[in-house]
Amino acid sequence: MSDIEVSIAHRQGDFRLEVVFNTPASGVTALFGHSGSGKTSVLRAIAGLIRADHGHIRVNGELWQDQDYFLPTHRRPLGYVFQEASLFPHLSVRQNLEYGWRQIPAAERKIPFDSAVELLGVGPLLKRATRRLSGGERQRVAIARALLTSPRLLLMDEPLSALDHAAKQAILPYLESLHNEFGIPSLYVSHDPREVARLANQVVILDQGKVVAYGDAANIMTRLDLAPARFTDATSILEGSIASHDATYHLTWISMLGGRVAVPREELPVGKRARVEIQARDVSLSLKAHSDTSIINILPCRVTDTREISTSQLMVRLELEDGQTLLSRITRHSAMALGLIEGCRLYAQVKSVALID
Numbered sequence: 001m002s003d004i005e006v007s008i009a010h011r012q013g014d015f016r017l018e019v020v021f022n023t024p025a026s027g028v029t030a031l032f033g034h035s036g037s038g039k040t041s042v043l044r045a046i047a048g049l050i051r052a053d054h055g056h057i058r059v060n061g062e063l064w065q066d067q068d069y070f071l072p073t074h075r076r077p078l079g080y081v082f083q084e085a086s087l088f089p090h091l092s093v094r095q096n097l098e099y100g101w102r103q104i105p106a107a108e109r110k111i112p113f114d115s116a117v118e119l120l121g122v123g124p125l126l127k128r129a130t131r132r133l134s135g136g137e138r139q140r141v142a143i144a145r146a147l148l149t150s151p152r153l154l155l156m157d158e159p160l161s162a163l164d165h166a167a168k169q170a171i172l173p174y175l176e177s178l179h180n181e182f183g184i185p186s187l188y189v190s191h192d193p194r195e196v197a198r199l200a201n202q203v204v205i206l207d208q209g210k211v212v213a214y215g216d217a218a219n220i221m222t223r224l225d226l227a228p229a230r231f232t233d234a235t236s237i238l239e240g241s242i243a244s245h246d247a248t249y250h251l252t253w254i255s256m257l258g259g260r261v262a263v264p265r266e267e268l269p270v271g272k273r274a275r276v277e278i279q280a281r282d283v284s285l286s287l288k289a290h291s292d293t294s295i296i297n298i299l300p301c302r303v304t305d306t307r308e309i310s311t312s313q314l315m316v317r318l319e320l321e322d323g324q325t326l327l328s329r330i331t332r333h334s335a336m337a338l339g340l341i342e343g344c345r346l347y348a349q350v351k352s353v354a355l356i357d
């Protein structure tokens with residue numbers, strides 16, 4: 001019963017939304033798609049900001065809408081974070097947060113005020129006027145304010161899209177810790193494949209108002225028949241655990257069943273679960289496990305799919321020995337030189353690995 005069930009049809013102007021998906025009410029589900037594919041409309045329907053013409057929405061077994069019933073927005077236990085934080089300009093950060101906090105009776109508050117402040121790192125900003133915040137700070141305050149309403153579902157509509165690269169990178173770890181810390185499921189709209197690969201457990205891909213695919217993020221984000229893996233900065237996420245630290249070369253080794261990779265040394269306990277991000281452009285392929293190379297991350301793998309992404313470039317989907325998937329972007333010229341075909345066994349040489357958590 002603990003899932004989010006959406007089955008709606010809605011017409012707005014010439015645009016027709018026909019969306020059906022089911023996703024666990026835990027972790028982060030990303031809604032991914034091009035501009036105009038209907039992502040915001042789906043969030044608005046879930047929030048009750050529009051009433052879909054047909055269909056139903058059920059969250060954790062609780063009916064929010066069907067043909068005869070419509071739960072008004074203010075009675076849906078959700079927090080909504082928009083592209084640009086809509087904070088009250090005449091109130092301080094603390095007053096903005098207290099506004100969210102006071103919206104619900106004390107007995108129903110699940111998230112302590114100080115925990116939300118600490119998690120989003122907004123403690124030093126509490127006395128500030130909101131007009132004196134940077135874009136990234138504003139978004140952190142907006143997320144903290146949404147959390148303080150103790151929502152059972154968090155809806156986030158491209159909360160990072162107005163931020164530059166550095167501000168995005170700074171805020172991502174806060175978003176990552178959000179559901180680990182409080183276990184509040186989120187629906188997260190984005191058209192940035194790297195952001196989705198990092199944050200999402202599940203992904204729903206939308207195109208022209210319809211669901212093209214949905215399911216486990218690691219699978220969906222690396223499927224070559226879908227849009228995310230065809231971006232030039234496509235990314236794969238691998239899961240392993242901290243295996244050892246190398247004091248001489250200042251490295252931390254992360255092991256998976258299918259091999260191991262190194263990142264610059266991080267003081268993390270051996271055995272701790274770790275996730276790493278690998279960009280497709282940083283993965284080259286070789287027929288042998290070379291030792292005469294500067295690359296230390298060499299993973300045995302098998303080709304499961306290939307797709308041209310431009311006249312000169314190919315995206316290759318690889319399966320590691322433990323079943324995890326990795327993307328590699330190579331030239332068509334290299335693919336021919338390697339004699340690359342589906343099923344062939346190779347070695348992925350990974351030039352750069354970033355530890356996420």
Ligand SMILES: Nc1ncnc2c1ncn2[C@@H]1O[C@H](COP(=O)(O)OP(=O)(O)OP(=O)(O)O)[C@@H](O)[C@H]1O
Pocket residue numbers: 012013014015033034035036037038039040041042191
């Ligand atoms: N109130 C409206 N009346 C008529 N058409 C609308 C209305 N709101 C949205 N649309 C249309 O519905 C389609 C989907 O819009 P939506 O905002 O859901 O897409 P999106 O995937 O979130 O896009 P973006 O990434 O650009 O925010 C678009 O073609 C848009 O022009």
